[in-house]
Amino acid sequence: MGFKAEGPGHPEVQLAINELFEMGKEEGFKIGTVAANSAGVRKVFESGACYIGITGTSVISNALEQVVSETIKVN
Numbered sequence: 001m002g003f004k005a006e007g008p009g010h011p012e013v014q015l016a017i018n019e020l021f022e023m024g025k026e027e028g029f030k031i032g033t034v035a036a037n038s039a040g041v042r043k044v045f046e047s048g049a050c051y052i053g054i055t056g057t058s059v060i061s062n063a064l065e066q067v068v069s070e071t072i073k074v075n
Contacts, residue, residue, distance in 0.1 A: 021048045
C-alpha cells in the first residue's frame with residue numbers, strides 16, 4: 001500500500017486487514033496471517049485468524065533483548 005515508514009502498523013493498512021477479517025467471517029473463509037510477538041499473536045487470534053505464522057527472527061531478537069536487559073540490571 002506504500003506505507004514504508006509505518007508498514008503494517010499504518011492505520012489504513014490496519015483498516016484493510018480488519019475488513020478482510022470481517023469479510024472472511026461473513027463468507028466462512030479461514031484467515032491466516034503472521035505475527036512478530038505474543039501480543040501480535042493474541043491480537044490476530046482475537047480478530048479471527050485460524051492459523052498464525054510467528055516470525056522466528058523477531059522471537060529470537062526479543063528473547064536476546066530480554067537477556068541483555070536482565071543482565072544489565074544485575075550488573
